Amino acid sequence: MLASGTWGWGENLNKFLSLEEIKTSIGALVTKGISLKPREGNPPPRISEVPCGLINFIGLENPGIKDFKTKYLGVIKAYGVPVIVNLYGESIEDFVILAKELKGEVSGLELNISCPNVEKGGILFSESPKLVRELVTKVRKVWDDFLAVKLSPFGPVFEVAENCKKAGSDALVVANTYPALKVLNLNPLKILKGGLSGPAIKPITLRLVWELSQKLTLPIIGCGGIITGKDVLEYLFCGAKAVQIGTANLINPKSVSIIMKELENIHIG
Numbered sequence: 419m420l421a422s423g424t425w426g427w428g429e430n431l432n433k434f435l436s437l438e439e440i441k442t443s444i445g446a447l448v449t450k451g452i453s454l455k456p457r458e459g460n461p462p463p464r465i466s467e468v469p470c471g472l473i474n475f476i477g478l479e480n481p482g483i484k485d486f487k488t489k490y491l492g493v494i495k496a497y498g499v500p501v502i503v504n505l506y507g508e509s510i511e512d513f514v515i516l517a518k519e520l521k522g523e524v525s526g527l528e529l530n531i532s533c534p535n536v537e538k539g540g541i542l543f544s545e546s547p548k549l550v551r552e553l554v555t556k557v558r559k560v561w562d563d564f565l566a567v568k569l570s571p572f573g574p575v576f577e578v579a580e581n582c583k584k585a586g587s588d589a590l591v592v593a594n595t596y597p598a599l600k601v602l603n604l605n606p607l608k609i610l611k612g613g614l615s616g617p618a619i620k621p622i623t624l625r626l627v628w629e630l631s632q633k634l635t636l637p638i639i640g641c642g643g644i645i646t647g648k649d650v651l652e653y654l655f656c657g658a659k660a661v662q663i664g665t666a667n668l669i670n671p672k673s674v675s676i677i678m679k680e681l682e683n684i685h686i687g
C-alpha cells in the first residue's frame with residue numbers, strides 16, 4: 419500500500435507508473451489525512467532531510483471532506499485500486515461524521531489517532547487507550563467495511579492496540595512517525611520540530627511490529643522506513659501481514675514498482 423501523505427492526491431501517479439504497474443504493485447492507496455473542514459497546514463519550512471530520514475511538519479494540510487469527495491476521490495478511484503481513506507478528527511464525533519460521509523464510497527478507513535482531541539483538552543487520542551476504544555467502537559457502529567487504526571509508535575501502544583481489537587478494528591497500521599527535531603541554523607537558532615520517517619525509523623518500528631504480533635492476533639500492516647524488497651520481507655517475517663510504503667515514494671515515485679521487482683527476484687537462504 420502507498421502510505422498516507424506521501425503520494426500527493428493521485429494526480430501524478432500515472433506520470434511515474436503505468437496503469438499496469440499501479441494495478442500489479444499497489445494493494446491499496448491510502449489517502450492523506452482528511453478532516454471535516456479544509457486545513458492549510460503549517461507555514462514553511464515544513465519538510466527537511468536528516469541522515470537516513472525526513473522530518474515533516476506538514477500540519478495535516480487537506481481540502482476537507484466535501485472537496486475531497488467532489489474534486490479528488492474520483493481521480494484516485496479511477497486507478498482501479500482499493501482506496502483507504504486516512505481520517506483526521508479533533509473529536510470522536512468528527513471521525514463518526516467523516517465515516518458516514520464515506521459510506522459506500524471507498525474500500526476502507528484508516529483512523530489516524532496521532533492527533534489531539536480538542537474536546538478533551540488537546541490530549542492525543544493515542545495517549546488514552548480508553549478514548550481510542552470509544553473512538554473505534556463509535557466508528558465501527560457506522561462503518562461495516564475494512565477499518566484500521568494507525569498507531570502512534572509512542573505512548574501506551576500495547577493497551578491502545580488491545581483496545582482497538584476489543585472495539586472491532588480489523589487491522590493495525592504500525593506505525594506513524596516519531597517526534598523529532600532538526601537544527602536548521604545555529605545562530606540565530608532555527609529548528610524544525612516534526613515527525614521522523616524513512617530508514618532511520620525502520621529498526622524501531624520493526625521491533626514494535628514484532629512485539630505487537632507476539633501479543634495480539636489482530637493483523638498488522640507494517641509501515642516505517644521501507645525502501646527495498648528486503649525491507650518488506652523483514653516486516654513480513656517479523657509479523658506483518660501487509661506493508662505500507664511512505665518516504666520511499668518521495669525519494670523515487672517509482673519505488674513500489676521497483677520494490678515489487680526486487681521481491682520477485684529475492685532468494686532467501
Ligand SMILES: Cc1cc2nc3c(=O)[nH]c(=O)nc-3n(C[C@H](O)[C@H](O)[C@H](O)COP(=O)(O)O)c2cc1C
Nearest residue numbers: 421422423450451474530594615616642643664665
Ligand atoms: C510528508 C508526509 C506526510 C504524511 N502525512 C500523513 C497523514 O496525513 N496521515 C498519517 O496518518 N500519516 C502521515 N504520514 C506518515 C506516513 O504515512 C508513514 O506512516 C510514515 O512516514 C512512516 O513510513 P515511512 O518511513 O515509509 O515514510 C506522513 C508522512 C510524510 C513523510
